Amino acid sequence: MLSFRRMHVFRRLAILYQLWAVFCLMTACQHDYTPKPLGYNRLNLPDPSYTLLPDSLPFSFEYSNHAELLDDTSAISERFWIEIYYPEIKANVHITYKPIRSKKLLKEFLDDSYTLTAKHQIKAYAINEVISTTPSGKTAVIAELEGEVPSQFQFTLTDSSRNFLRGALYFNTRVANDSLAPAIEYMKKDIMHMINTLEWKN
16 A cells, blocks of 8 residues: 555656756746847948040049949940940949930930830839039939939939930849848948049040
């Protein structure tokens, strides 16, 4: 009878020990959960340095040493249309150039530029246009677009008699524009350097 009682006590102790072990394991595995904030890819933005465009173009400006100068290969491209591509941040500045042969053509070019900018009104919650004068006295019309727009910065330069140039910034990425803000600001400064160093060759 005594041995039976001892066995019964041992069984109860074994069950209690197992329950205690399970409890310890459960409490040991519990951690306070804190959701991690959303993260974005870190952008490595290089220090600016510049070089001149080649002499084969009817215009000249300084563009970034960190960018690649490419021919425009789109179906509607014309002579002297170029792309300035920044591979590290997947940014592209599309440059179109047109010679002015009449006042009527100049008006068409200006109207087209306005229309291309206005097309972004559907997604833009602000389009800020300013007229800026370069150090050499040239007049540039600059449009900054805010919102989830494909082009965040556009500009036109003309001497109203011979030369017309338009530029537009694009990013080849699906990242939201608010996450691209540092890269957009970096590109704006680079584009302003292009504008401020632009010279016509005829």
